[in-house]
Amino acid sequence: MKDGEVTLRFGGAAGDGIASMGETFAKVCSRSGLHVSEYNSYQSAIRGGHVWLQIRAGEKKMLSQGEYADILVPLNAQTMELHAPEVASGGVVIYNSEKLKIRDGLLKQGVRGLPVPATSTASKYGKNPIMQNVVALGGVIRLLNMNLDKLSGVLQDTFGNKAKAIVDANIGAATAGYDYVDKNFGSLNAKLNFTETSRPVMSGNQATGFGALAAGLKFYAAYPMTPASSILHWLVAYAPKFGTVVKQAEDELAVINMAIGAAHVGARSMVGTSGGGFALMTEAVGQASMSETPVVIVESQRAGPSTGLPTKTEQGDLWQAIGASQGDYPKVIIAPSNVRDCYYAAGEALNIAEKYQIPVIILVDLYLSEHIETIEADDINLSVPIERGVLAGPSNGNSYARYAVTETGVSPRAFPGEAGHEYVATTDEHDEKGIIVSDVLAGIPEHIETRRRQMEKRMSKMNYILKDIPPPRIWGPEDADITLVGWGSTMQVIKEAVLNLGEKGVKANQLHIKYLMPFHAKEVEETLKKSKRVLDVEANYTGQLAKLIRAETGFNIEHRLLKYDGEPFAPRQIVEKALEVTQHA
Amino acid sequence: MLDLNTYKVETKPDWCPGCGDFGVLNGVTKALAMLEIQPKNVLVVSGIGCSSNLPGFIKAYGFHSIHGRAVAVASGAKLANPELNVVVTGGDGDGYGIGMGHFVHAMRRNLDITYVVMNNQIYGLTTGQASPTSEKGHVTKSTPTGVIETPVNPIALALVTGATYVARGFSGDPNHMAEIIANGIKHKGFALVDVFSPCVTFNKKNTYEWFRERVYKLEEADHNTMNFEAAMRKAHEWGPKIPIGLFYKTERPTYEDEEPALKMGPLHKQPFPKAEDLKPILQTFF
Ligand SMILES: Cc1ncc(C[n+]2csc(CCOP(=O)(O)OP(=O)(O)O)c2C)c(N)n1
Ligand code: SF4
Ligand SMILES: [Mg+2]
Numbered sequence: 001m002k003d004g005e006v007t008l009r010f011g012g013a014a015g016d017g018i019a020s021m022g023e024t025f026a027k028v029c030s031r032s033g034l035h036v037s038e039y040n041s042y043q044s045a046i047r048g049g050h051v052w053l054q055i056r057a058g059e060k061k062m063l064s065q066g067e068y069a070d071i072l073v074p075l076n077a078q079t080m081e082l083h084a085p086e087v088a089s090g091g092v093v094i095y096n097s098e099k100l101k102i103r104d105g106l107l108k109q110g111v112r113g114l115p116v117p118a119t120s121t122a123s124k125y126g127k128n129p130i131m132q133n134v135v136a137l138g139g140v141i142r143l144l145n146m147n148l149d150k151l152s153g154v155l156q157d158t159f160g161n162k163a164k165a166i167v168d169a170n171i172g173a174a175t176a177g178y179d180y181v182d183k184n185f186g187s188l189n190a191k192l193n194f195t196e197t198s199r200p201v202m203s204g205n206q207a208t209g210f211g212a213l214a215a216g217l218k219f220y221a222a223y224p225m226t227p228a229s230s231i232l233h234w235l236v237a238y239a240p241k242f243g244t245v246v247k248q249a250e251d252e253l254a255v256i257n258m259a260i261g262a263a264h265v266g267a268r269s270m271v272g273t274s275g276g277g278f279a280l281m282t283e284a285v286g287q288a289s290m291s292e293t294p295v296v297i298v299e300s301q302r303a304g305p306s307t308g309l310p311t312k313t314e315q316g317d318l319w320q321a322i323g324a325s326q327g328d329y330p331k332v333i334i335a336p337s338n339v340r341d342c343y344y345a346a347g348e349a350l351n352i353a354e355k356y357q358i359p360v361i362i363l364v365d366l367y368l369s370e371h372i373e374t375i376e377a378d379d380i381n382l383s384v385p386i387e388r389g390v391l392a393g394p395s396n397g398n399s400y401a402r403y404a405v406t407e408t409g410v411s412p413r414a415f416p417g418e419a420g421h422e423y424v425a426t427t428d429e430h431d432e433k434g435i436i437v438s439d440v441l442a443g444i445p446e447h448i449e450t451r452r453r454q455m456e457k458r459m460s461k462m463n464y465i466l467k468d469i470p471p472p473r474i475w476g477p478e479d480a481d482i483t484l485v486g487w488g489s490t491m492q493v494i495k496e497a498v499l500n501l502g503e504k505g506v507k508a509n510q511l512h513i514k515y516l517m518p519f520h521a522k523e524v525e526e527t528l529k530k531s532k533r534v535l536d537v538e539a540n541y542t543g544q545l546a547k548l549i550r551a552e553t554g555f556n557i558e559h560r561l562l563k564y565d566g567e568p569f570a571p572r573q574i575v576e577k578a579l580e581v582t583q584h585a
Numbered sequence: 586m587l588d589l590n591t592y593k594v595e596t597k598p599d600w601c602p603g604c605g606d607f608g609v610l611n612g613v614t615k616a617l618a619m620l621e622i623q624p625k626n627v628l629v630v631s632g633i634g635c636s637s638n639l640p641g642f643i644k645a646y647g648f649h650s651i652h653g654r655a656v657a658v659a660s661g662a663k664l665a666n667p668e669l670n671v672v673v674t675g676g677d678g679d680g681y682g683i684g685m686g687h688f689v690h691a692m693r694r695n696l697d698i699t700y701v702v703m704n705n706q707i708y709g710l711t712t713g714q715a716s717p718t719s720e721k722g723h724v725t726k727s728t729p730t731g732v733i734e735t736p737v738n739p740i741a742l743a744l745v746t747g748a749t750y751v752a753r754g755f756s757g758d759p760n761h762m763a764e765i766i767a768n769g770i771k772h773k774g775f776a777l778v779d780v781f782s783p784c785v786t787f788n789k790k791n792t793y794e795w796f797r798e799r800v801y802k803l804e805e806a807d808h809n810t811m812n813f814e815a816a817m818r819k820a821h822e823w824g825p826k827i828p829i830g831l832f833y834k835t836e837r838p839t840y841e842d843e844e845p846a847l848k849m850g851p852l853h854k855q856p857f858p859k860a861e862d863l864k865p866i867l868q869t870f871f
Contacts, residue, residue, distance in 0.1 A: 027871075030871065031871070198871050199871070200867065200870035200871055201870055201871075202870050206870070210863075210866065210867075213858060213863070213866075214858060214863055215857075216857035216858070218665065218852040218853065218855065219661065219664065219665055219852060221661070238866055239846070240845040240846040242846075242855075242858045242862070243846050243847075243849050243850075243852060243855030243856075244846055244852070245664050245665070245844060245846040245847065245852060246846070247664065249657070249690075250686050250687065250689075250690040251686060253653075253654060253657065253686070253687070254654075254657040254660070254686070254687055254690065257650065257651075257654040257657035257658045257661065257687075258657050258658070258660050258661030258664070259661055260650070260658055260661060261630070261648065261657065261658035261659055261660060261661025261662035261663075261664075261665070262661035262662060262664060262665035262852070263661075263665075264648055264658070264661075264662055265628070265662045265665045265666040265669065265853060266665065266666070266852075266853035267665035267666075267852040267853050269661070269665075283651055284651060284654065287650060287651045287654075291648070291650070377871075380867055382860035382863045382864065382867065383860045386857055415853065416625070416626075416627075416628045416646035416662070416666065416669055417625060417626060417646075417666065417668065417669060418625060419623070419625045420625070421625075422624045422625060422644055422645055422646050423646065423647070424629075424640045424641050424646070424647030424648065424649055425647065425648045425649065426641070426648075426649040427633075427649060427650055427651050428649065435596055435641065436638070436641060436649070439599050439638070440599045
């Protein structure tokens with residue numbers, strides 16, 4: 001067990017309550033002053049199957065969920081078989097001795113089994129088998145020398161709006177588990193310092209929803225699709241009170257087109273989906289850009305192709321986002337890198353969308369969307385800036401040109417309901433007033449010119465956006481032996497690898513790219529050219545970022561660590577690859 | 586009644602001379618004038634097709650969107666600003682083919698939108714392929730041996746899907762059409778106005794003459810517009826006699842009425858959240 005941190009794993013079948021066990025424990029840790037990072041490995045099954053959740057807690061910011069567990073809580077025999085042999089030396093398996101056995105030779109040397117009669121203990125507090133989880137949680141709290149009151153407090157908050165009997169039963173079961181472990185096993189020698197500093201525990205999707213709401217989101221539409229659905233669930237619970245419509249539509253075509261309609265009349269609009277739904281939306285992404293209607297699209301990637309692995313993570317949609325919709329048109333792709341970043345990316349995306357009247361894609365993935373982690377309380381600024389861009393304002397009686405050619409490419413926006421600005425937004429090519437030049441005017445010299453000017457007007461936005469967004473910066477020592485390159489959700493795990501490499505005496509640094517379109521080609525090229533060795537780390541098969549970097553800069557990243565098995569990176573995997581690259585070169 | 590010039594724009598319609606869509610443009614314009622709705626309070630949304638060019642020929646706000654998505658765009662606009670009079674105009678391919686899903690769902694939602702479909706039973710803009718309403722046996726560019734499928738019956742479909750105002754017009758009778766469009770706009774809820782709008786270039790079968798010989802007005806036929814079964818029977822009349830006019834009308838709360846977020850008014854008029862109002866949400870994460 002590493003000083004200052006501990007890793008737990010809960011495993012069972014879908015429907016066993018693994019996710020809420022994880023959430024409860026995460027909150028207990030957070031209220032005890034620890035940081036957590038959690039990852040729930042689940043399946044596309046509602047009942048049965050195999051689900052396991054890992055949670056790493058410690059005094060410092062936990063940059064990943066870690067790899068090997070110190071404490072395993074198996075809720076069924078499959079979990080025991082699959083996970084018990086992986087428990088780290090010095091760790092324990094705490095299990096229901098009335099249901100499970102540890103067969104000889106299953107555990108590594110130095111790993112102990114801790115039998116708890118959880119069925120009979122729990123039965124005193126209710127028939128629901130979930131009570132056994134609560135007994136186990138109570139036991140874990142004792143093993144880690146944590147304060148039982150913190151667990152009771154979280155249970156109280158979770159079930160507080162239910163009958164008092166339910167709260168009491170839960171607290172009773174937790175206490176019984178705590179007492180049993182106290183009497184029979186005592187504590188592990190985990191070296192953890194607890195404090196009274198409590199931090200918010202959030203998933204990426206919750207942060208995205210919250211960030212958007214704080215930034216004045218007025219219309220959100222979605223069609224259920226893992227791993228984006230939890231944005232819908234979160235927003236619908238909180239947003240309508242703030243005068244924000246949250247709409248589940250009939251399909252993703254409706255989702256984005258509704259959002260565009262809402263944006264057209266002045267509501268800040270966003271949609272959420274995964275790769276498959278985004279594929280359906282793409283024609284309308286071009287529509288938003290052509291009609292100059294601001295809209296934000298959250299695309300949470302899961303392992304493709306096609307239906308792929310619906311509950312597994314991947315960064316496989318970068319080129320789908322880049323290539324979405326026909327023709328050349330301005331759009332922005334932002335890939336937030338952690339939960340805190342999700343909160344601000346939502347507001348930033350809404351601002352860029354409205355300022356430049358374009359579609360903005362927030363590219364996240366299942367890992368970032370769904371895993372929960374602690375952030376600092378002051379990480380969340382509730383007064384986020386809201387920028388609506390240039391508006392036409394009241395009419396001065398002159399005729400209004402919705403698509404007036406300007407230096408920045410941005411023309412003042414007017415909204416239906418305003419007198420004197422009546423115009424038609426069009427997806428056909430149009431002149432400054434929105435009159436289409438695609439039919440009887442197409443090919444006429446004057447309108448060949450109109451077309452050229454409108455194309456240039458729209459595309460010129462990209463130059464200004466590039467100046468608005470910060471270029472990526474190296475993190476870590478300038479004179480490193482190796483530079484690890486990545487994008488999006490892998491930022492923290494790569495950072496952990498960089499730190500681990502440092503501990504091993506290998507100087508490493510990190511170049512993490514958040515803005516994929518427009519692209520800071522100059523800065524990226526200069527940085528990479530200075531690097532001694534470059535390793536591209538991505539969760540996809542073809543190295544989609546490396547391909548983009550080559551397209552934008554001509555720089556070919558020679559070394560690649562590509563993962564497409566659906567599971568998130570463990571820091572060790574990155575460290576090992578980096579060691580291989582530095583030693584072979 | 587407002588002057589029809591209120592809605593006049595410089596752009597001349599680019600339809601073929603004699604196209605039924607001229608009649609619909611007149612019908613929609615006249616309906617707006619009759620209801621005295623100012624151009625600033627109208628949003629005309631369309632998709633793609635000859636018929637979908639219509640918003641460009643009316644002085645009002647408009648959104649000429651992509652093929653099949655007009656109803657979805659209009660639904661979002663109406664949800665965001667229920668004060669607008671939202672009228673969707675488009676073709677049979679746009680609405681009953683590629684956009685069928687949105688059409689059906691908008692009706693069951695009963696958004697207060699008026700949907701005018703210029704049904705010429707053909708794909709005009711793409712030069713004459715079969716449409717979802719082309720009759721069985723119709724020889725078109727894409728069906729040289731005749732259409733094999735049974736046509737969509739938009740009136741019957743609207744009835745079973747929950748539209749609260751279901752009517753049919755004919756471009757050969759723009760005054761009658763204007764009347765039913767105006768009533769559709771006035772009606773609180775989803776109004777479908779399917780219009781026989783002949784494509785004089787690519788549909789040589791369902792012509793003005795063809796319709797003139799067959800259509801009769803429900804208003805003159807002792808039809809009870811509150812009787813669902815009677816409306817359904819009329820919806821299936823197709824042959825020597827084809828009804829136009831109002832088939833069915835009923836009252837049901839609109840989606841906007843029941844949407845909790847709209848209790849405080851149109852979305853764009855609602856204030857952005859204040860930090861202190863967001864604080865209790867932040868607390869839930871601890
Ligand atoms: C996604 C997509 N598919 C196909 C087309 C080509 N297209 C344009 S209009 C049209 C059909 C138009 O028929 P209808 O809606 O009946 O309108 P009409 O021209 O008859 O008024 C088609 C297929 C398109 N623009 N977009
Ligand atoms: S092709 Fe047909 S539908 Fe299109 S404008 Fe000509 S007559 Fe009208
Ligand atoms: Mg047609």
